Amino acid sequence: MSERHELLMQVDGMTCEGCVAAVTRIVRKVDPQADVAVDLAHGRARILTTAETLEIAAALDKGGYEAKAMTM
Template sequence: MSERHEVLMQVEGMACEGCVKAVTRIVQGVDPRAEVAVDLAHKRARILTSADTLEIAAALDKGGYEASAMTM
């Protein structure tokens, strides 16, 4: 893994605190050192990670969420 960077993702399909925990768990499954801050109201996740953005989006999609990177 490379240097850590910040990623802002739109994550559709989140409805409750259980979803927040699931999204965090999925992201940390890709990068165990990732710092994840989920904004349930706006359906966004701010992630500090060394993993590839597409890899994170693919893992979230596989987990049942529709994820796409947002520009900052």
């Protein structure tokens, strides 16, 4: 099993609490055990996951959000 790591991602396109729920749901489809904390005001998501950054970003892009990794 892969080790969990923290990702900080800029997620553009979020406008409401429904988007927060959608982003969380999308990430958990990739990694059901992920811890997801979405900051709607700043358009960011902090994710503790075993998934790769590109995997999460691709899933969010497919879900209609533009996501890119940020450095911590």
